[in-house]
Amino acid sequence: MTERTPRRLAVMAVAALLTCVASAAALAADAPTPNKGDTAWMLTASALVLVMTVPGLALFYGGLVRTKNMLSMLMQVFYTLCVVCILWVLFGYSLAFTEGGAFNAYVGGLSKAFLAGVTADSTVETFTDGVVIPELAYIAFQMTFAAITPALIVGALAERMKFSAIALFIPLWATLVYFPIAHMVWYWAGPGATIAAAKALAAAAADAKAAAQIEVDKVAANAGLIFQWGAIDFAGGTVVHINAGIAGLVGCLVLGKRVGYGREAMPPHSLTMCLIGAGLLWFGWFGFNAGSALEAGGTAALAMVNTFVATAAAALAWLFVEFLLKGKPSLLGGASGAVAGLVAVTPAAGFAGPMGAVVLGLVAGVVCLIFVDKIKNAFGYDDALDVFGVHCIGGITGAIGTAIVAAPAFGGTGIFDYAAGKVGDYNMTAQLVNQAYAVGLTLLWSGVVTLVLLILVKLIVGLRPGIDQEREGLDLVDHGERAYNY
Amino acid sequence: MTERTPRRLAVMAVAALLTCVASAAALAADAPTPNKGDTAWMLTASALVLVMTVPGLALFYGGLVRTKNMLSMLMQVFYTLCVVCILWVLFGYSLAFTEGGAFNAYVGGLSKAFLAGVTADSTVETFTDGVVIPELAYIAFQMTFAAITPALIVGALAERMKFSAIALFIPLWATLVYFPIAHMVWYWAGPGATIAAAKALAAAAADAKAAAQIEVDKVAANAGLIFQWGAIDFAGGTVVHINAGIAGLVGCLVLGKRVGYGREAMPPHSLTMCLIGAGLLWFGWFGFNAGSALEAGGTAALAMVNTFVATAAAALAWLFVEFLLKGKPSLLGGASGAVAGLVAVTPAAGFAGPMGAVVLGLVAGVVCLIFVDKIKNAFGYDDALDVFGVHCIGGITGAIGTAIVAAPAFGGTGIFDYAAGKVGDYNMTAQLVNQAYAVGLTLLWSGVVTLVLLILVKLIVGLRPGIDQEREGLDLVDHGERAYNY
Amino acid sequence: MTERTPRRLAVMAVAALLTCVASAAALAADAPTPNKGDTAWMLTASALVLVMTVPGLALFYGGLVRTKNMLSMLMQVFYTLCVVCILWVLFGYSLAFTEGGAFNAYVGGLSKAFLAGVTADSTVETFTDGVVIPELAYIAFQMTFAAITPALIVGALAERMKFSAIALFIPLWATLVYFPIAHMVWYWAGPGATIAAAKALAAAAADAKAAAQIEVDKVAANAGLIFQWGAIDFAGGTVVHINAGIAGLVGCLVLGKRVGYGREAMPPHSLTMCLIGAGLLWFGWFGFNAGSALEAGGTAALAMVNTFVATAAAALAWLFVEFLLKGKPSLLGGASGAVAGLVAVTPAAGFAGPMGAVVLGLVAGVVCLIFVDKIKNAFGYDDALDVFGVHCIGGITGAIGTAIVAAPAFGGTGIFDYAAGKVGDYNMTAQLVNQAYAVGLTLLWSGVVTLVLLILVKLIVGLRPGIDQEREGLDLVDHGERAYNY
Amino acid sequence: MKLVTAIIKPFKLEDVRSALMDLGLQGLTVTEVKGYGRQKGHTEIYRGAEYAVNFLPKIKVEVVVPSSAADKVVEAIVRTARTGQIGDGKIFVTPVEHAVRVRTGETDDSAI
Amino acid sequence: MKLVTAIIKPFKLEDVRSALMDLGLQGLTVTEVKGYGRQKGHTEIYRGAEYAVNFLPKIKVEVVVPSSAADKVVEAIVRTARTGQIGDGKIFVTPVEHAVRVRTGETDDSAI
Amino acid sequence: MKLVTAIIKPFKLEDVRSALMDLGLQGLTVTEVKGYGRQKGHTEIYRGAEYAVNFLPKIKVEVVVPSSAADKVVEAIVRTARTGQIGDGKIFVTPVEHAVRVRTGETDDSAI
Ligand SMILES: Nc1ncnc2c1ncn2[C@@H]1O[C@H](COP(=O)(O)OP(=O)(O)O)[C@@H](O)[C@H]1O
Numbered sequence A, B, C: 001m002t003e004r005t006p007r008r009l010a011v012m013a014v015a016a017l018l019t020c021v022a023s024a025a026a027l028a029a030d031a032p033t034p035n036k037g038d039t040a041w042m043l044t045a046s047a048l049v050l051v052m053t054v055p056g057l058a059l060f061y062g063g064l065v066r067t068k069n070m071l072s073m074l075m076q077v078f079y080t081l082c083v084v085c086i087l088w089v090l091f092g093y094s095l096a097f098t099e100g101g102a103f104n105a106y107v108g109g110l111s112k113a114f115l116a117g118v119t120a121d122s123t124v125e126t127f128t129d130g131v132v133i134p135e136l137a138y139i140a141f142q143m144t145f146a147a148i149t150p151a152l153i154v155g156a157l158a159e160r161m162k163f164s165a166i167a168l169f170i171p172l173w174a175t176l177v178y179f180p181i182a183h184m185v186w187y188w189a190g191p192g193a194t195i196a197a198a199k200a201l202a203a204a205a206a207d208a209k210a211a212a213q214i215e216v217d218k219v220a221a222n223a224g225l226i227f228q229w230g231a232i233d234f235a236g237g238t239v240v241h242i243n244a245g246i247a248g249l250v251g252c253l254v255l256g257k258r259v260g261y262g263r264e265a266m267p268p269h270s271l272t273m274c275l276i277g278a279g280l281l282w283f284g285w286f287g288f289n290a291g292s293a294l295e296a297g298g299t300a301a302l303a304m305v306n307t308f309v310a311t312a313a314a315a316l317a318w319l320f321v322e323f324l325l326k327g328k329p330s331l332l333g334g335a336s337g338a339v340a341g342l343v344a345v346t347p348a349a350g351f352a353g354p355m356g357a358v359v360l361g362l363v364a365g366v367v368c369l370i371f372v373d374k375i376k377n378a379f380g381y382d383d384a385l386d387v388f389g390v391h392c393i394g395g396i397t398g399a400i401g402t403a404i405v406a407a408p409a410f411g412g413t414g415i416f417d418y419a420a421g422k423v424g425d426y427n428m429t430a431q432l433v434n435q436a437y438a439v440g441l442t443l444l445w446s447g448v449v450t451l452v453l454l455i456l457v458k459l460i461v462g463l464r465p466g467i468d469q470e471r472e473g474l475d476l477v478d479h480g481e482r483a484y485n486y
Numbered sequence D, E, F: 001m002k003l004v005t006a007i008i009k010p011f012k013l014e015d016v017r018s019a020l021m022d023l024g025l026q027g028l029t030v031t032e033v034k035g036y037g038r039q040k041g042h043t044e045i046y047r048g049a050e051y052a053v054n055f056l057p058k059i060k061v062e063v064v065v066p067s068s069a070a071d072k073v074v075e076a077i078v079r080t081a082r083t084g085q086i087g088d089g090k091i092f093v094t095p096v097e098h099a100v101r102v103r104t105g106e107t108d109d110s111a112i
């Protein structure tokens, strides 16, 4: 973490004060207060991730469907955002970010259901010891993550899933897949406890070592399973993209192909809307990635630069390969590449150096293009908007790649060792393994639960409209409206 | 206000310094300087409210009109934004936020016309004693409020009011309705003076009490009428939404119905544009509501969370009731619900707890839906884009509801008592009455003045185009352009 | 600069600390750390400028072309953004903002190619002595400027330049025109060195004066040529707009007219998209102009207010003159006026007072309108989207106008004299000359190099498609896609 | 049978349709067209460029009817589509030799 | 020659086109139209306002053929365009007196 | 009277229109259509999916003229619409039995 240096200074300044007026400092020590710069940035970042979902994602997806389904696509993304926001404050935040007792390795508890006990004065720790932000800002920020993840899935189910089925599936998925996975990857005891325990151990007399060690282990164990494994995911490559991508694949396999798929032409009804969406996704992603630093400092700036260059690199890679393969670089290709790059850099945003991000982007662009253009056709399933090909494949590329680009040897930041109070030695093989485990568990958990949920939903309301209805389009059938009346 | 705790700490820290070097502290005490975190947030919030107006509101409204009037709708919103921005720096800011002498209860003075005396170093107080922000940031932020309010009105007059009439009406309305109402609701002496007077009273010797009391009353009296009544409006439910909503109703009644209203089909020409607009409105509204805290702190974070959940709740409520009534939840319904929720939470944003905001949103969604779908048709007036039904009805719901959700008993923050230096005891009945008075005066003032202004404009340039012209569409008739040439 | 006062206070506070604990203060003095409020604002500003380019500029331009070329326009802007982002981190930043040795007056060196040595802890000076921001935040912010400038050019070449030619031209232009011009206008030694040298001179004993003076001159000479001339350009009127505008003119002259120009009607295919773009441009421009203060303070707030009012004034001016000339104010006119105002206020944003900005906007609106509506037709060249008429003419108006509105006598801030530690005496005539020189050199450099590059590109891949291809539209010919499939 | 083709003003479509239904017709086909004629168009100005737009939006109604019904149909359209102003449009009657209903294969009068 | 005009359901266009090509025809012209007939439309609701939409999207296929080929063509269209449900559409055959190929000036049968 | 129907390339419309006006005609109706024929279309690729687009945008010009004027009209269209390349289009002449001007009720030649 790059807040080290500033922090040390701050600490020393406080030290200075201490020598003057113990009381004040004491008090300050007891209750660290948020830095308004951090708060300003977190508020901004939260707003950015909202615009990333609606209208961003809604347009990126909507532009790719046929006119008769445009409105249904907008609706599905919009509905997802709304329903998950509510679940989040009811119990989602609590399930994701509180201590979960016996199941703590997999999911949190309900101690903060209905945001019990959270006030405008509540704060949460960042990744820097002694630095906090208002808990409500953190809640808002994480809320947007919870909302966009299930929204990503609907792209794979586009143009053929009844709204009633979506309306049922989304809240179930958020509850049984997103909240647990978020807990497993991101929940931990925080820097304060970690450092305190480590200090205690160091200070402990020979005979007290054992006890202190136990305490250290307890603190370390108070974290989600994947976090315990040591996998790193800066802004949600695993939690958001792999998670949603695999669900999308399972979904489109369960649903089956769209009527006329492969026989009728299904060109995007508006690449203009698609590009507007892509632009807003990029814009919002700065909040997504740079906001994940939880502070307005050098790490956030690093994440922002990486989010610029990895995206640009992936877009250019996609365009260039398209040019080689088909002779014509396409806007849809450029936009798809940009999203692939954004996905891939998400887990690496605060760990990679800019050059590492460029390389990661180039790789992700090529990998996703090949998958979407060639491999998918080979398998012949109908992942309508390539959610699996871009988000899951891109996410895996990023999750694995993070272990490489995070290496100090390759210009990465390495991983901060709170006990040691400095960046630890970097073991790439070990990290690669950790990342692979994280990917594997996410694929498994999300894939299986999604399958079960869809079967359940099928039994309750059914998944697809009648053939004629699907021909007429979901806009009229599900919503009684048309997207355009020119 | 939740900045208390941090503030006290800060004060104590300064105290610490004082003990070291009086001079520095003294100086600091004399001229509090803005915290850059607050400034960063206020700048961001101002930008957000601009995008909320153009393209946000312009698209939300534009998408709902017929193709032939799309461009005129965009133009009317854009023009309103531009003309009000200029009025604001010429005299609007001064009329709204300076001491108004004899008329101070109703409107400010001209001491800051042309922003006289305002420099990059000027600051204004926030709601926290000793915390200031650059006055120009405050001017920019409030400018956007002044601009969007009259822009809301044009939705009710859509598709049938000559541009020349709009061009005349808007600046007059801003001057005679918005600036005064803003002054009545938001102008006050500020925390510094309030607290100083209270302290003086407390400290005053028995014989000086009377004099001190007079001073306290003077300070309290140096505020807008509605503020004096004790009505609270966090971000403008009264000033912005009720104000614009009633003007819209009066406007559409004076104008009469659109040619073909009720006989010809008038479906929205692009719900896609409408949804883009709704998304940007939501996005910008974070600046609108969270920015109204004037600081980047816990209160802003609270306002942001409330702006998330009340909106989501209202949208879901609208969709659900539509599903019950018509069997088909609609995107237009969801978007309308979202806006209704945003409107309703506006006055409550910094006072309600998240759960209170959810309830407020649910209520607003249902109330506005019933009004727009049923009651309006019963009356049969042509409020083209339901400005009254959503903004005025939603605004009233919010203004009254704020008195309830602000109650600490219901998880609200209560109201801070500057004299006591803590949150005061909460009297809900009293607060309900205050809110009702505020609503009543706004409805009266805005309704009457709007009527007079429209009659005036009618005499000068006339209000409506010829029937054939209205049939051809305002785009060609007023602007000689077409929105689309596919 | 308006950060003076706060700064002095800060310094005195530090002084206070010094008296307590030398060490801490000493340390603090050695390595100033970024204020998180500044960092938060710079991150936000960078994101804003991205959205200004894609989708902002892409839509503003795209809406103005015919349907068959919409996608190509989006693509050209998107591609430009991506390719320049990559060039920027490879060598662009280094060429623009490092010491360039022998050629330092014209271009920087390669010491920071590949961002060598830049970490999350690196910082750069702002315009205030002792105030720094993370270097990566500065890199991100400036990256967006480098990206949007060449993107502005493509508007002049719209609807008739092969993508392959664009793909080749853009990176060359960025490298040989933008990076050098940016260096010439913005590169300097920074406040620290400047003040230190001045202090040294002041302190120097009589016999050491000469040596000290030499040092002062050395520091002053360590700057780009135009900066040395004393020309001021707050946010890039010269670097961005004049630079791109003249390149656009040369480009459209070299390319020749579109097939059917003057004979066939070529109305904008979607003024709706154009207005969305204009709105996002305005929104993003707040980051562009207010971000250029590099701090979240009064100057940024001033720049923001100016960016509001100059834009509004220019739009109103354009609309009003249109009304006088044609009887019908148009949305395209309003949008064009807004952009003209944004362009003109760019160099003046942090120097002009609000009233000065209003006047500057009014003038720019009228000048650009007359140029675009009348003069251009007189000459008869095909500057498809009026890049020259709006950006170059508007930019020149702004560059020259800045010398006037910056005058303290006219409510401007004047220019800060670091040596004197206060705002210097203002010599308008001298400043006008400096500005004129800056404009002249930019026109010359950009014009000539652009011409050479286009000839080069023509030889390599050719510039225009065949007539039939141009008739069919670049979307299908260059990209094999269509923007809309309704 | 006859094919009656009417070019009318768009906002008259609803009136014409119901008039024809009143005559007992059961179907018709409409197309959005652009018409050039005596009715003058308008001018559009985009920045410096001015365009005279001579083609106005019209609706083309096509209905196939038994020969016997042609006159009644024409008369009904004239009555309902007329505003009395230039641009009201035209009606053309052309012969139809043969008609088929795709669904059933029924032909001629029974097909329409 | 004859002009065969068919009003069909949009998603049937591709089948009809290939069927006609199989008959050796080399060209045809299609128009997006809206049809009113026995097939019922749907209702759209926007907030309080409810609209019954009676006009359904259809495709009009126009092909000019030698008189001799008319019946084969009609029969091919009926076969491929039929779904058996209301709304399948109609086919009308009208006489064409004269045809010209713009490019070459060829006329009549050799023009098509 | 005759109905002259011409399928032409879109960018030729303006030339054709003025040529017809020069012949003294006062009105015509145009429709945007899609044409299939010898002129080859293009391919569009969206990610993995490739579509061959055989239908090309064309303009259909319909003008009803006195029988006597038909040939002049056809000749004028051929002259102005021709580029000499595949896809220039066709002209068809069909009989019109009856014409009415809605505004005035005038019929036949005086209606057009
Ligand atoms: N000779 C014609 N052939 C085909 N359509 C015509 C002809 N003359 C006019 N029309 C159509 O009729 C419409 C109305 O004709 P116009 O001359 O404008 O008014 P009016 O019918 O009242 O004289 C035109 O817009 C055009 O679509």
Ligand SMILES: Nc1ncnc2c1ncn2[C@@H]1O[C@H](COP(=O)(O)OP(=O)(O)O)[C@@H](O)[C@H]1O
Pocket (backbone or CB within 6 Å): D025, D026, D027, D028, D029, D030, D062, D063, D064, D065, D101, D102, D103, D112, E007, E034, E035, E036, E037, E038, E039, E056, E058, E085, E086, E087, E088, E089, E090
């Ligand atoms: N008399 C008619 N003249 C012209 N077009 C007709 C006529 N009747 C029907 N059509 C067209 O045929 C389409 C299908 O007709 P419809 O009555 O709905 O079903 P079906 O042909 O199966 O009886 C209609 O949508 C309309 O476009």
Ligand SMILES: Nc1ncnc2c1ncn2[C@@H]1O[C@H](COP(=O)(O)OP(=O)(O)O)[C@@H](O)[C@H]1O
Pocket (backbone or CB within 6 Å): E026, E027, E028, E029, E030, E062, E063, E064, E065, E101, E102, E103, E112, F007, F034, F035, F036, F037, F038, F039, F056, F058, F085, F086, F087, F088, F089, F090
């Ligand atoms: N038999 C036909 N019936 C109706 N329209 C036709 C026919 N043949 C061609 N067309 C129309 O004429 C257009 C041009 O025909 P095409 O064969 O492409 O070129 P050309 O006319 O130069 O031989 C086609 O796009 C189609 O719209």
